[in-house]
Amino acid sequence: MTPTVVLPVIIGGLYAAGVYLLLDRSLTRVLLGFLLLGNATNLLLLSTVGGAGAAPILGLADPAEMTDPLPQALILTAIVITFGVAAFLLALIYRSWRLVRQEVVGVDEEDRRVAGRVGTDADELDPDDIPSDDIDLPHASWEDR
């Protein structure tokens, strides 16, 4: 099939804008980027059909002239799901704002803490350093613990 020039350009442009926004730290801009990416992907799916054609409704056109209905069905549910996910992200943004008065993807403090750590956990203990009451088990049973 022959591709058009226009559709790939639109798709590429939407992807570029979406990715740029997605890499932002502001959650609102991340969500906007997500929406743009969603639009870009839907268009990409649609472009796989090839050229434009008649609506895939029997009785209105000859089946040979119709566009491929399958990508359309995929896109249709994708559109509605994008709405659901966008609403969820908005709720997240609202929650984040309400809790910490911020709507940014901050640096993960826990990750930074791990990165800055030099030592390890409990295994740093030398076996000889374990307190003796922990090793010596009087009567080797449970009752004295």
Place this chain on the structure above:
Amino acid sequence: MTLLLLLHVVAALVAPVLVRWWGRNAFLALALVPAAAFGWLLARLGTVTDGGEVHETTSWIPALDLDVALRLDPLALLFALVVTGVGALVLLYCARYFEAGDEGAGRFAGQLTAFAGSMLGLVLADDLLLLYVFWELTTVFSYLLIGGAGTRLAARRAAGQALVLTTAGGLAMLVGLLMIGEASGTRVLSEVVAHPGSGPLLVAGTVLVLVGAITKSAMIPFHFWLPAAMEAPTPVSAYLHAAAMVKAGIYLIARLAPGFADVPGWRPIVLGLGLATMFVGGYRSLRQNDLKLLLAFGTVSQLGFLMVLLGAGSRELGAAGLAMTLAHALFKSTLFLTVGVIDHATGVRDLRRLSGLGRRLPALAVIGALAAASMAGLPPLLGFVGKEAAFSALWDGGLSDRTAAVVVLTGIVLGSALTAAYTARFLWGAFARKPGLPQTAPAELVHPPGALFLAAPAVLALAGLLAGPGSPLLEPLVAGYAEQLPLRTAEAAALGLWHGLQPALALSAGTLLAGGALFALRSRLFRLQQRWAVGASADEGYWNTLQALDRFAVLVTGTTQRGSLPAYLGTILVVVLALPGSVLLFRAPWPGEWRAWDTPVQALVGAVVLVAAALALKIRQRLSAVLVVGVTGYGLAVLFALQGAPDLALTQFLVETLTLVVFVLVLRKLPKDISERHRPRERAVRGAIAVGVGLLMGCVGAVALSARTATPVSADYPDEAYGFGGGKNIVNVILVDLRAWDTLGEISLLVVAATGVASLVFLRRRTGVVDRLDPVQLARDDRSSRRAPRGQWLAASAALAPERRSVVLEVVTRILFHSIVVFSVYLLFSGHNEPGGGFAGGLVAGLALVLRYLAGGRYELGEAAPVDPGLLLGIGLLFSGGTGVVGLMLGAEVLQTAILETTLPVLGNVKLVTSLFFDIGVYLIVVGLVLDVLRSLGAELDRQVDEDDPIDATPDEVIVR
């Protein structure tokens, strides 16, 4: 045999209950299970010694060709007797070892019984993979038993160490077993041993299996987990870490030796490590002051000895090894149980603090002395018989290589001398009166042992005593195994106490004398050992390795996990650009010809979309940014329409509008502007990545399209849509029939999203209807405030403050609302044949609700839709899923459409397609989703403002809404 294993499983499961009912006496009942197995095995003794075998095969996983194949031959019988016999006695012992009311005894009982079953399965298994399964089961139960309640650090560390080492070996063994199975072409153990095959695969597999065996049986350099495992209660040490589990490696060596002893690498590994282990274990045992540790190192030493004998692969040494295995199981478990009695009675295990115990517990002293004599190799006990057989076999040339025989003989004589020495030290330490200590230390016995408590060690010690003179009776069993091995000397000597005056007797006497001398010089030796003690030990090496691993993990985590989401995303995208991108650049078939556009309008709309997208990058004002992104959405709707996709255009248009509304609902709570948080360099990098991805995706679309040659799967959809789906709108038929499974998944996702939104906003209580208007309250408010006259256009708009009301909007809403709802229902029903359907219909109905909410406020939403959105979502999902089930019950496939056509008096020809009900479910879910979002992000946020919700504010915080 399968039945015996099942019996163990059942007993293990009911053990905690029994312990709760009967206390510690439940162990007596549990001991009956291995005892029954022991009896069953004894009954098969005749069959097996006559050269017969008992087989049982139950199909387990036919697809993997995996059976529960069990086989009872002389070797399996001997080990199974040890496992069940010692197991029964140890359980009997437990009945008095524990005190009434000991916590954790129930769990312990279950685990110990389960272990006994796994160990029995291990020695009976005749399938390589089944063997592995039981092998790992014993590892797991050993871990649980060592760790105990998990309250003590030392026990946890010991348990973890044993688990890490033995599973590491077990995994190596699994790979080895698979390789061996591949090399020999079968996974049946007996056939593998008979015809092992050859080649490098076999050699590598054998070495890996040996790794499993030497970790399990605590050979150097993995010996240190066994002494550490002495953290476990004494019955566990006696059973798992002396008689049973550590013998698993020995068993495997003995099992494989007939077929594998001549595989390159076998003898150097087995003999070398065995000898080294025997020596190191004995040497370290002499240094221990804890009686249990002394025995543990003694066990390590003896395991090395057994490894040498059974791994040598000659008939004479094999027979000696089996006798020695039996002897070791008897005397070592006795000795551990003896220590358990001492510990229980005095609360002390340190031999420097025990004195004069032999006189106070004479029966125990006799039991201990009998077992110790067997360990040292004194006649007439079984230990003497085994050792004697080993010495004479090696002296007479039981190894084909003479040099090796001399080295091995020297090694085990030396090891036996050490054994005699630490045996003497054990007896002296446990029972003797010592200078420098009071006559009896400790002064009082906490728990003097009763008869039942002493029964188990007494029986085991007696067995060792009787088996010595009775060793010729063992001959048929031992020979039944050893006959598989090649004979090296002219004639195999039978087991027996007296073989006349021969070199082996002299060697035995020599080891005893040397052991006695080492014991006599014990204090000097002790000082010497302390002087020679090396700073490093294998145990420290293990912990250092683990620490190094931990540090490495921290290093890797620290370097790769920088805590920045944009950085992660950027990395992923760069990889996408680098890998698929370079493939696209160098390998992709580029399109030969291009068209400019489908229609010129496409280019025009495209330009608008791109400008809007570019603006979205620049604009920092929140609402404007949302609006321009909305423009791209509407542009997309136009593009859809131009492409010939009216359903998409309709849906996209509706969703875009809804998205804008929801955005506005939330953005009113956020600051007006988005602050810039990125440095110019970061922005440049982001820009580069974004442009790269944009280029990539644009090209991918074009290349993929031009490369497409196959007929689309949807070529037949037009025919199928009407034929099977009964609809003319093919897209809708795809959604509700042809690919209804997909749709079902997708609407489930919508339900999840709606639930998530509501949960994030409501936090505590997510169900319930939207607040409705309370007329009484309103009337009261009305009197006290100056409100505009109550309008009659909408039910609840009177609750709004006058400045927030708009009469025009109220009138329009009043006129349009019902029409819109009717239209949405029309879309739902006509969607099967014309543009529309459940999604579009639901969205239109949702927009009608939006209109009511915007015009009349949160109470108006409650009046418009007095239902719980969760109910709508649930009913919708039930409808859609229910159609599938109904179809199934009517004999069709899941979600298959049935067409009912009939002629009714008034309506004329009526055609009902069952997938309509599926679409109704979709409709309800979409309405529920919109309502839930409105209720959460709209009405609830309003309520929080109206009622000044206390959870929002901390005392000093000033909130500007």
